[in-house]
Each structure stands twice: as structure tokens, then as C-alpha cells.
Amino acid sequence: xxxxxxxxxxxxxxxxxxxxxxxxxxxxxxxxxxxxxxxxxxxxxxxxxxxxxxxxxxxxxxxxxxxxxxxxxxxxxxxxxxxxxxxxxxxxxxxxxxxxxxxxxxxxxxxxxxxxxxxxxxxxxxxxxxxxxxxxxxxxxxxxxxxxxxxxxxxxxxxxxxxxxxxxxxxxxxxxxxxxxxxxxxxxxxxxxxxxxxxxxxxxxxxxxxxxxxxxxxxxxxxxxxxxxxxxxxxxxxxxxxxxxxx
Amino acid sequence: xxxxxxxxxxxxxxxxxxxxxxxxxxxxxxxxxxxxxxxxxxxxxxxxxxxxxxxxxxxxxxxxxxxxxxxxxxxxxxxxxxxxxxxxxxxxxxxxxxxxxxxxxxxxxxxxxxxxxxxxxxxxxxxxxxxxxxxxxxxxxxxxxxxxxxxxxxxxxxxxxxxxxxxxxxxxxxxxxxxxxxxxxxxxxxxxxxxxxxxxxxxxxxxxxxxxxxxxxxxxxxxxxxxxxxxxxxxxxxxxxxxxxxxxxxxxxxxxxxxxxxxxxxxxxxxxxxxxxxxx
Numbered sequence: 001x002x003x004x005x006x007x008x009x010x011x012x013x014x015x016x017x018x019x020x021x022x023x024x025x026x027x028x029x030x031x032x033x034x035x036x037x038x039x040x041x042x043x044x045x046x047x048x049x050x051x052x053x054x055x056x057x058x059x060x061x062x063x064x065x066x067x068x069x070x071x072x073x074x075x076x077x078x079x080x081x082x083x084x085x086x087x088x089x090x091x092x093x094x095x096x097x098x099x100x101x102x103x104x105x106x107x108x109x110x111x112x113x114x115x116x117x118x119x120x121x122x123x124x125x126x127x128x129x130x131x132x133x134x135x136x137x138x139x140x141x142x143x144x145x146x147x148x149x150x151x152x153x154x155x156x157x158x159x160x161x162x163x164x165x166x167x168x169x170x171x172x173x174x175x176x177x178x179x180x181x182x183x184x185x186x187x188x189x190x191x192x193x194x195x196x197x198x199x200x201x202x203x204x205x206x207x208x209x210x211x212x213x214x215x216x217x218x219x220x221x222x223x224x225x226x227x228x229x230x231x232x233x234x235x236x237x238x239x240x241x242x243x244x245x246x247x
Numbered sequence: 248x249x250x251x252x253x254x255x256x257x258x259x260x261x262x263x264x265x266x267x268x269x270x271x272x273x274x275x276x277x278x279x280x281x282x283x284x285x286x287x288x289x290x291x292x293x294x295x296x297x298x299x300x301x302x303x304x305x306x307x308x309x310x311x312x313x314x315x316x317x318x319x320x321x322x323x324x325x326x327x328x329x330x331x332x333x334x335x336x337x338x339x340x341x342x343x344x345x346x347x348x349x350x351x352x353x354x355x356x357x358x359x360x361x362x363x364x365x366x367x368x369x370x371x372x373x374x375x376x377x378x379x380x381x382x383x384x385x386x387x388x389x390x391x392x393x394x395x396x397x398x399x400x401x402x403x404x405x406x407x408x409x410x411x412x413x414x415x416x417x418x419x420x421x422x423x424x425x426x427x428x429x430x431x432x433x434x435x436x437x438x439x440x441x442x443x444x445x446x447x448x449x450x451x452x453x454x455x456x457x458x459x460x461x462x463x464x465x466x467x468x469x470x471x472x473x474x475x476x477x478x479x480x481x482x483x484x485x486x487x488x489x490x491x492x493x494x495x496x497x498x499x500x501x502x503x504x505x506x507x508x509x510x511x512x513x514x515x516x517x518x519x520x521x522x523x524x525x526x527x
Contacts, residue, residue, distance in 0.1 A: 054413045075415070083413045094281070096406065097462035105402045107414070131460060 006068065007032045007155055007187040008053070013062035015048060022048045023060070024211040030204070031188060032154070035181045035187065037202030038191040039217065041235040044209045046191045049121070050159055053189075054083055066155065082148030084187070086159040092133040098143050101130040104152035118146040121184075122176060138169030145176065149184075156180065156191045170194070174201055195222075210235050252486060260380045261372045261482055261492075267387040269448065269474035275432045276449035277467050278425065281405045284335065288449040290342040291433040292442040293436075294320045297349030299367050300435075304353045309367070310382075314433050320346070321426045329419055347523040357388040370441035370493030372482060379438060386435045390428050401425055402463060410485050439478065440493040448474065455507050473503055 008030040017022040022045045040046050051057040055071055055078045063070060069077040102115050103233055119125045127135070130172050132143060148156060149220040158177075174197050180186045181201075192198055198205060198218070205221045207214040213231065214221055221227055251448055252258050267452075279287050298316030302309030324338050356366065366374065375383075394401070403411040404425075412418045433445055440448055456470035481496030488495075 056409065056412060079415055081413075083410065085410055087407070087409070093457055093460075093467035094406075095277075095457045095461060095463055096402070100402070100463045101406065104399065104406065104410075105414070107399050107403060107416070113422070129462070240456070 003029055005032045006030070007034065007066070007147075008189065009063075009065040010049075010053070010063075011063045011166045013049070013052060013060050013064060014054060015045075015057065015060040017048075021210060023052070024064065026062075026212050028212065028215045030155075030187060032187050033181075033185060034204050035177070035188040035190065035202045036204045036206060037191070037198035038189060038206050038208065038214070039195065039198060039231070040191075040208040041237075043155070044132060046208065049208065050083075050189075052083065052158060052189070053157060054078065079155045082145075082156045083152035084141070084144045084156065084158040086141065087144065090133050090135075094131065094133040096132055097122050097128065098124060098130050098132055098146075100229075101132055101143055102150060105147035105188070115146075115150060118149040121149060121180075122146045125155050132183060136169065138166070138173060142176070145180075149180075153186065155187045156189065158188065160190065160192045160194075170197070177201060206230055208235055249483065257373055257375075258482075258486065260375045260377065262479060263441055264375045264380050264383050264497075265372055265482055266475050267338070267384055268432075268439045269452075269478040270471050271387045271390045271394075271432045272436050272445075272448040273452040273474040274391065274467060276431045276453045277400055277456075277470055278405050279429065280450055280453045284339075285450045286336070286339050286343075286446060287429065288433055289446040289489040290324070290346070291317050291321060291341045291430050292437065292445040293343045293350075294346035295430075295434050295437060296367065296442045297346040297353075299364070299442075300350040300353035303364065304357055310437075311436060312429065313437070316346070316349075317430045317434060318427055321430045322423060324418075325422055325426045329422070329516040341505065348465070366441070367437055368441050369491060370437070370439050370444065372439050372492050373486065375438055383435050383438070386431055390432055390435075393428060397424075397494075401429055411425075440496055444493050444497050447497040447500060448478075451504050452477065455500075455504045458507050458511050473500070477503060 001019050006029055008028075010026055010028050013023055013026045013161070014021065026045075028048065029035075038046055038049075049058065052060045053071070055067075055075060058072060065071070066077045067080055071078055098119070101103070102118055105118070105169065106115070116125075119128055122145050124139065124142055124146060132140065135143065159219075172192060175191065177188065178201055181188050199222045205214065205216065205218045206212065207221065207227075213234065214227055253262075276288070281284060285440075294317040298313030299309040301307075301316060302312035305312070320342055324342055327333060327338050328335050333335040400411070400416055400421055403414070403416060404421055408418055433449075436445055436448055452470040452474035453466075455473050456466045459466070459469060461469065477500040478496050482486040484493055484499065485492035485495035
């Protein structure tokens, strides 16, 4: 069997915000070529974990390595990451075209990139003159993917918005993810609330709820009724907790 | 008659200064407007007023004291914004009134200054000296050079600070640099429209250009053109009609804005009507 390289190694990462433990001793690895689905209820710390991996939060405990480099020591390695944020909309009148935004992906990284190819890959070639405020949520998501693609990253981190995108658009998005992973050989870390989509796309799953709840092969998670039950219970609890806080 | 007016040296100086200032204010302004910092120019200008009063009070060339006071205060404000949870509009309000308060106190301490102060408040573009012209041109050239070199980075930060940070931009350093540029642009434009009217130069050409629905570079270019047209027309009009130049410039800009709005609104209405008749 071919020995695959480690794309990401998260080792005993903890992060406190004030007196609250947001991340508690999280460890996992991602091999190159993996499509790792991250699931967890709202407030489970997914976005915080991403912030640590992207270098936005630096005062965490533990070690995060990307492509074998400690990100706090070798910041340059962060430029191998394409980040697709959770942004759902842009102000309607915002004076920037799709091309303007995609071209932002080329700065700060020293590569010229290929805007045209990136737009082609996400299927937005005909939209390049459009103002981004006029796009739907799904199209905007693809603009951000194109922006991340411009630099030919080896790793994608996607924080998927949980609501506001229709099923058809969502399916197109999923097939794009599959294509990027299989054809462009981009390793993916993808946070989503859509268990079904994770089940069909991801080969590995990490389930977090402040601490690591499960980490392993996708089928191990989805074929284990006990784990699924435990997960839905903890989601429900988080949901109730949130509701309680809202009232 | 226009030809005769244009031959006068004071008018040439006024127009050249006006055009330079129009361009830098609209360029800096696009980023300020998009970041919802439209009133930031006002705060900087009021701080500059405090700085000018310091200069008049201490007999130092007031523009230099204005630069020092507003750059320092603007840096302080950026620091405040980055490291506390105080809402940005509140910090603007604090700076705006502190600058004005400093100015008023110094004015009252000295028993009132000469007409100088009045010209700083409302502008006096026709009185620009050769020396000031060179200074403003040099400042404008420097600001434009930095903006052109870094506009994409500023655009990225303006669009989404977090994404800009992730892609390796030194966001907080660039924010400080931008604020220094904005402060200098505001001070360079005091001569043109005065402290009280500066935010109009920063805001109006940009919101007019944004209405036209173009991309980033075209919007910036259109905004610059509108600012230049407004300033040139305003200066000439004010001279011919013998009215205050600062106010005239601003009113011309407001008129361009309203006309654009009207055209845009009526063409939109027409499109809707057409759609309706096509459907029925």
C-alpha cells in the first residue's frame, strides 16, 4: 500500500475563551487526498477550530501542523490553504464584480494564478462581469471557491453556511466539492450540518462537540447506530441549550 | 469669459489644487464609504481644526500641527477599534467633538484669531499660494502612488478583513497606513472646502459612482471624474456668481448625485413598466 503524506495534524489542541473551554484536547490527522467532513452542533467549536488552523487564533494549546510544518513557526505554509468562509450575502450595491473578488485570491501569495480557469472550474465564466451583490448565496459560495482556487491550494477549508441555500444549488455545490477533491486532488476539510451529504462525499469524519466525539472512517460513523444516536442526542442538547439562552 | 478667468494665476492655482484634492478625496473615500466609515473624514477634519488652532496659538504653520494632531488621533482611533469593543461610530463621535473642543478652547484662550480661522472652516481655494499648491500636489502624488501600489490589498481588507488576514495580508499594519493616508488627504483638502464640508468630497462622488453599478476600478474612476467635474464647475461658478466656493462645490456635487439618482430611478421604472406591458 502506498504511504500517504499527512496534510494536517492537529495534536491536543485546546482553546479557552475567558473561562469557557471552546476546544478541549482535540486531536486528528488528515491524509493528503482525504475529504474530511466535520460535524458538530452549533457552538461545538468548529469555527474556532478553523480559526486556529487558519492562523487567526494563535494562543491555543497544542500543535497544529499543515503539510508537516508547525503553523505558528512557519506561517508561509498557511498560504497552501484555500479558505471558503461562511459568508451568505454581500451588500446589494457593493461595487465589485465576480472577477474583482476572484482576483483578490492572487494577492499576498506571490502567485499570479489563473482567474479564468478558476471561474471555469466553478462554472461562473458567464458571470465574471456581474456585481457580487446580485448573486445568490450558492453563486457567492462558488465565487469564494474560485477565489481560493486561483492559487492552486493543496488544502481547502470550507465552513459551510447551515441555512439559506436551496437543495438544487446545494447538490451542484456537492458535486463541485467531489470534483475538486477527485480531479484537482485537493485535500478537503469541510464543516457541514448536512449528515447525508457528509455520508455520501466524505471518506473520513470528525465529530466534535468541544471535545472529539468521534474521528475515523466515514462508514464507521454512519453504520454505527449507537454513535448516530449519541450524536443526535448531543445536537439536541446543544439546540435546547441555545434555545434556553435565547429566552 | 471662461477663458479670461482661466488666465488668472490665482484661478489656475485654485483649479490645479482643486483637481488634485478631488482625486485623492474620492480615491480614499471609496474605501471609507465601503467600510461604513463615511463620517471618519468628518472626525479627521474636526481633529485637524483642533490641530490648526494649536498652530495658530503657538505660531507654528497650522497645516503641520493639523497633520500631527489628526494623524496621531487617527492612529489612536484605529488602535481603539482593533483592541476594544467600542462601536466605531462612537469613537468617531468622540474624536469629532474632542477636535472641535480643543479648537474652541484655544480660540477662546487667545481671544479669537484673525480671518484665518474662518478660511479653514469654510475653505478659500481662490487664496491658495504657490507654496501651498506645491505642497498639496506633492502630498496628493504621494497618496495616489501608495494607493495605486496597494489598492488591491486595501480592497481585500475593505471587502473582508478576516479573509484578507487568512491570505497572509498584514491587516493591522495596512489599516494604520490607510488611516494615515486618509488623514493627510483630509488636511490637503481643507483649503478647498473647509473643515465643515470635507465629508461631502469623500462621500458624494463615491455614492454617485456606486449607483452606476460598475466594478471596483470603474467605480473608482467614475467617482474621481465626478469629483473633478464638481470641483472645477463649483470653483468657476462661485467665482462668476461671487459666492462661497466651498459651498458651491458641495452643492454641485449634490446636484450630480440627485440627477444620477433620478435617471437611475426613472430607467428602473421604465424597465418595470415594459415588463408589465410585455406580460399583460
